[in-house]
Amino acid sequence: MDKILGDKIHGIAEKFPALNQTVNGRRLVYLDSAATSMRPRAVLDAIDAFYARDAANPHRGLYDMAQRATEAYEGARAATAKFIGADTDETVFTRNATEALNIIAYSFAPLVLQNGGSIVIPILEHHSNLVPWQVAAKKYGATLRYLYIDRATGEIPDAELKKIDADTKIVAFAHVSNVLGNMLPVNKLVAAAKAVRAVTVLDAAQSIPHFGLDLRALDVDFAAFSGHKMYAPMGIGVLYGKKKLLDSMPPFLYGGDMIEDVREQDTDFLPPPSRFEAGTQNAGGAVGLAAAIEFIESIGYDAIATHEAALIRRLVAGLNALPDVTVIGSTDENEPRFGAVSFNINGVHPHDAATILNDYGVAIRAGKHCAHPLLKYLDVEFNACCRASLDVYSTNADVDALLDAIPAVRKQLKL
Template identity: 40%
Template sequence: MLDIEKIRADFPILSQKVNGKPLVYFDNAATSQKPTVVIDAISGYYKEINANIHRGVHTLSQIATDAYEVSRKKIQAHINAEKAHEVLFTSGTTHGINLVASGFGAILKSGDEVLVSALEHHSNIVPWQMLCEKTGAVLKVIPMDQNGELIQDAYDALLSEKTKIVAVNHISNALGTINPIQRMIAKAHEVGAAVLIDGAQATPHLRPDVQALDCDFYVFSGHKICGPTGTGVLYGKEVWLEKLPPYQGGGEMIKEVTFEKTTYAGLPHKFEAGTPNIEGGIVLGTSIDYLNAIGFENIAAYEHELLVYGTERLLEIEGLKIYGPNVDSGNKTAVISFNIDGIHPYDIGTIIDRQGIAVRTGHHCAQPIMSFFEIPGTIRASFAFYNTKEEIDLMVAAIKKARTMLV
């Protein structure tokens, strides 16, 4: 059992008021709030050890380098990567996907195929479109059904020897759908394709085991797991990271530079050009320590309670429709994406914001999903382990009031 009041006390922002009302923050799928230990670690870095890394013999540089590499090892352990140099620091999920897509530009040829799913965030669609335009490869889409789940028979039929990489999210940001990625990875490997998993929405709710999954790449963002913005991780199997060319050129990623020829550093430095977000990389380790101290099994169990309760309460509202898998399916995380008949989602979001309630409205950077359902967007309430059932009650009351104003 989690001590929710104690946990909430760790997050200073949760005690403030918005528009004169207590903040109810249900936009966790967009970004998570930060505990004091993370905020203090950011400040502490700049107060005590601010220095560039990997390049200095002086004491502060060595302390900063050690802290940065300790964080890399924490992340390695957290996701169960075989080797620390398979963990690359990035600015976020989008950066990681673009890095891999850019690298595959040296591998793909005309007629090769790239598979993405109908459930993807734009950041796991657009880079692959750009890659296909550049190489002449063909982008194919794994279809979804009315439950917001991927059609596995159709996926199997799309796979062939032409398939070179499959890019799919672990969990949908728009619907909360948990995809059967272990099965999908195994099927892709049967035809020799690599697999990239977008774990941006999964890592706040579970611990991915990249060796058990056997994925070739796994990407996620720090700001969704109580860490700083501008931080993220790309895990890649060593064999694949060795195959891909560098994404950027500059300092740190080189072994030797002459005007005639440059040779590149080994992993992970080959992909980490320039001065990184040092504070962010270090503090990302702090956020992972914080979440592991709470326990991901505890987080998952409590967030499922919130999902069940929130679904029941919202369905009390006349004309309300929820999109995505059923709460009892076992294929859904703590996200409820919904609309109310005859009311634009933006209008609901704007009115309940006046009551201090933060939800996301719109297409959630997943326009193909909205086009599939023939809707302009949804209202999305996404829960975290620091939310409460009482906050859900406040949201439901505010939506009921908004509905009477708009119908």
């Protein structure tokens, strides 16, 4: 078994051209995949082939090239829908997860918040799944309630779920935290929301790179993710919505390719997904997303998960073993984490740590990770932290390069 997995993953980094570069005379050690993953040659080639051959505007022309463009774009939608366990008319292409979440907050939230009510989100949310709800709550006179996590484990205590009550209209939550890397209890959150007939929104931006997403099985009402965190290009993302909910929503943007008929004073809109895809879309990005899905399927999520879990264990164990390093959230190396591990080097501002690590060719993210309320709540030094994050192309050598470089940080700062 291990051998089969090893064969699929071994040497995979060579398929990612951007990983093959040096930084300050050292091999690039890319540990910022939670910000954006690198793209394999197969994805770059698929985008190139689209623009080299099929680059007409989808849905508009009757000539051959335009037909091929439409087939490429709608083929990408069909592949994406199948990949996430959805129908094509439930799968809307957006620029990214942020846009998808904003569409829900802008077009759906007013339908259920006419009489106020509450929106419930965990404190660990990325700003993309927090600020739109804050704005919607203010706009419609609703309350934004937070589910506070246990600082030591990152988990949401059951008692917190009681905040999802008869007043609650929307429960929005990340599948995996972009800071702590832990998985949220989707089934419990969906059950609590269903019990009070609240609508659920899953932010899958940090889960879909690491494990499969069967939206029908999870039974969430909406979901959002970005292609660029799963080996696809930047500028393509997905909004999933149950058909009856998308059908009930007004458009977010207005213009070409989303209308049935336009008269001088009014317009009939197309049904979803077109209703939410006004203007020329990122067809090359959609093609790249389909190629990224093919790439993931060629390896399989089982192999990806096994490989990444071993790396995460090595990383957490290595960080725990270093003096003057504090792992944020659970310090248990066997606790499941997906992609990201956050930590601090005691007494060192994370920006200084990241800058010095760059001298060693190691690229990590440092700061508040678009999660200011979480970093404040965690009460860590500097209200900020370092984050190392992995993907399928990451290796033991990458993890060891980070662990080997960390002691140099305090030394360089004469601490």
